[in-house]
Amino acid sequence: MRTQVAIVGAGPAGLLLGHLLRAEGIDVVVLERQSADYVLSRIRAGVLERVTTDLMTRLGLDARMRAEGLPHDGFNLADGDRLIHIDIAGLTGKQVMVYGQTEVTRDLMDAAPARGLEIIYGAKDVALHDIDGDAPWISFTRGDKKERLDARFIAGCDGFHGPSRKAIPASVGKVFERVYPFGWLGILADVPPCNHELIYANHERGFALASMRSATRSRYYVQVPADEKVEDWPDERVWDELAIRLGPDAAAHMVRGPSIEKSIAPLRSFVFEPMAYGSLFLAGDAAHIVPPTGAKGLNLAASDVAYLSDALIRFFRANDGNDIGDYSRKALARVWKAERFSWSLTSLMHRFPDTDAFDRAMQIAELSYVASSKAMQTAIAENYAGLPL
Numbered sequence: 001m002r003t004q005v006a007i008v009g010a011g012p013a014g015l016l017l018g019h020l021l022r023a024e025g026i027d028v029v030v031l032e033r034q035s036a037d038y039v040l041s042r043i044r045a046g047v048l049e050r051v052t053t054d055l056m057t058r059l060g061l062d063a064r065m066r067a068e069g070l071p072h073d074g075f076n077l078a079d080g081d082r083l084i085h086i087d088i089a090g091l092t093g094k095q096v097m098v099y100g101q102t103e104v105t106r107d108l109m110d111a112a113p114a115r116g117l118e119i120i121y122g123a124k125d126v127a128l129h130d131i132d133g134d135a136p137w138i139s140f141t142r143g144d145k146k147e148r149l150d151a152r153f154i155a156g157c158d159g160f161h162g163p164s165r166k167a168i169p170a171s172v173g174k175v176f177e178r179v180y181p182f183g184w185l186g187i188l189a190d191v192p193p194c195n196h197e198l199i200y201a202n203h204e205r206g207f208a209l210a211s212m213r214s215a216t217r218s219r220y221y222v223q224v225p226a227d228e229k230v231e232d233w234p235d236e237r238v239w240d241e242l243a244i245r246l247g248p249d250a251a252a253h254m255v256r257g258p259s260i261e262k263s264i265a266p267l268r269s270f271v272f273e274p275m276a277y278g279s280l281f282l283a284g285d286a287a288h289i290v291p292p293t294g295a296k297g298l299n300l301a302a303s304d305v306a307y308l309s310d311a312l313i314r315f316f317r318a319n320d321g322n323d324i325g326d327y328s329r330k331a332l333a334r335v336w337k338a339e340r341f342s343w344s345l346t347s348l349m350h351r352f353p354d355t356d357a358f359d360r361a362m363q364i365a366e367l368s369y370v371a372s373s374k375a376m377q378t379a380i381a382e383n384y385a386g387l388p389l
Contacts, residue, residue: 203351
């Protein structure tokens with residue numbers, strides 16, 4: 001098999017990139033280790049920045065998002081009984097869209113046949129070869145058959161554990177990482193949200209988040225130790241803990257119901273540099289991970305794809321490789337700004353095992369400053385809504 005661009009990974013980053021390239025007539029093949037059903041079963045983020053919604057609009061795939069998504073003008077930071085409203089629309093003129101990552105993925109999958117986007121699911125044992133030259137290729141197994149895919153470029157959109165980043169020589173790459181000593185226990189339930197906007201809560205018992213996927217489906221999280229077990233958290237315990245941490249007003253409007261999904265997600269900050277080597281480019285979680293506190297994961301992947309697709313289109317359509325050579329620098333500049341924001345919001349809103357009285361006093365002072373400072377609220381709103389490309 002031969003193509004112009006081989007994409008490893010059929011999550012939203014890989015599918016977005018594939019659609020953008022196919023829309024310009026560039027040949028693409030996407031390889032995905034899992035089945036389509038498995039990819040759609042992954043419950044992930046639900047807050048979209050303008051960069052992500054604009055890409056869906058550019059592709060003509062925004063109809064369901066516009067019909068079913070929930071535009072949000074702001075969000076809230078809670079500290080005990082105090083609710084600090086961050087007015088994104090008023091401070092920046094922007095909105096964010098609450099629309100699940102699973103739904104974005106579904107929209108991209110459903111539109112793939114009409115776009116001529118070839119996706120090979122169940123591609124096992126993927127390995128990248130000759131990425132330091134201009135004729136890279138990928139070996140993989142489909143069923144019992146070993147196959148080869150030749151390409152001019154390879155885009156690694158295969159997540160943190162995928163083979164793409166590992167193909168870059170250790171002597172070339174540099175890792176920046178912080179693993180947090182806690183995780184988020186999340187539940188999904190078919191109940192109306194307790195607030196029309198998200199609430200990020202700082203409480204002496206730990207962080208909590210009230211979110212939603214629709215007007216009738218809610219997503220809640222509580223901070224738990226990194227070694228906690230889901231089995232130790234029956235639904236009743238989760239709801240009780242949420243009611244305490246989110247505060248009395250949220251608790252009064254909280255509708256309880258059976259969870260339809262429950263899991264614990266570890267938190268880490270991770271960046272790999274460079275995001276390009278030879279004919280290989282990394283995008284999304286293959287190159288960087290952010291704590292979910294700032295709602296940046298999917299949106300950072302979308303900004304990577306925006307830079308990379310433009311560079312590849314320019315290469316194939318205008319025979320201009322300047323943007324290809326500059327991709328890593330441009331992408332990383334935005335990645336590090338998002339990492340800073342996610343790290344700072346995580347540090348502000350969570351309780352760490354070694355948090356002492358001074359640390360807690362600093363959090364309270366910071367939240368008090370946010371509550372009283374329009375400039376501080378504007379900075380938070382700008383970062384949350386998404387910095388420009």
